[in-house]
Amino acid sequence: MDRQYKVVHCTINGKKVEQVVDVRASLTDMLRNDFRLTSVKKGCEVGECGACTVIINGEGFNSCIYLAVWAEGKDIWTLEGLTGPGGELSDIQQAFVDEGAIQCGFCTPGFIMTSWEIVNSGKEYTDDELRKALSGHLCRCTGYENIFRAVKKTMLRHLGKYDEAELVNSQGITEYPEPMPFK
């Protein structure tokens, strides 16, 4: 049977685009092959590792199991869309650098896209909720703690809790100072 193609109209990183795609192509394939957005990684291709995560209409999706044709009319963001016009890193990207939350870097774009959704949600996640929210991503290098710390600190800063962000220790736990003894 002949292959079937369709035209997809969508917005990628704020720019309206249209692209002819094979109806069986994944969104990962379209973003990487047609738009050269190579931050979208091909990892497991079964929706388990999270390396291909992109934001679609404000929510994180595994683009490897998301058909490109489903992106019709959608607003899609990848890691490339987070940087400033001069290539300046966004705060969540900078936090990953500052906290040493990267090693080989393969999982990093996916982690950052989910983290971006978390820190822009306006919600203060508990440590437990934050770990669960990040659980769709696999990292074989860092051991997760640095990633967790980077996301937690950025979330607190987004909520205006700058002092509290400085109290997050190396284990990602917020260490409040001892209260002054009552006199």
Place this chain on the structure above:
Amino acid sequence: MATQLLMAKSPEEAVNNKTATAAFLAGGTEVNRLGSDIAVKADMLISLKKCSGLSDITEADGYITIGSMCTFQDLIESDTVPCYLKEAAHFMASRTKRNMATIGGNIASLRSDSYLIPTLMAVGAVLEMEGNNGSCRIGIAEYVDRSEADALITSVTVPKEIKVISRRFANTAQSHAVLTMSAALTEEGIWLDGAVKNVGLLHFCDLEKAFREDPDISEEAIIEMVRVCTGLHTADDMFGSDTYKRYLIAVTAYDLHKRLVGKEV
């Protein structure tokens, strides 16, 4: 290998175009993944993403009706969906996957490590089906037994008030579970259902009978009963030995029963 895609606008259009070599495509977590048998065997996929009326959650007379295209995350975020079903939806650890996977798709894929089916079987969920001969309602246990691949699940109805406990055992939150088991307490007694990896979706009627006949039956008796059960076709594989799986089923069933009837374990 599927090369054609139909974006159905309604359940009727999806069903009318369903042939022996076509497959329904819901959230995509099963059909679109690398190595999916479904996509390899089908020549056309019928996407249900644009189908109208399959994503509603409604409540009537103590029952909740959930559209088959509701995602796991929809279930978790809904104020109407009962907690026991939210707990089962949380078994899928990845939030990005929960944004895609649908309740209808999870049922239709009939996986032996299903996230939702044990819970839905334990509460006696009823499926609304749309087929070439019109619509019908069947119990989920019956669906599991005869798997109507040509009919489309349009909604799932579950009771709102029922006591249910579920457990899932896997090496990590992301791993395939060796066992998912749910127990519900009804007027007739305990209902026990499970998904055992590489074995299938099971209704543990012998264990239910044992708990009904003797609510104080010992854990040792349950372990022995499952150990010698000839109707249970567990085998040694990468998820564990036959002995381990039988032991796990027994102690989990005992634990769930004790917790449901309010006794300490």
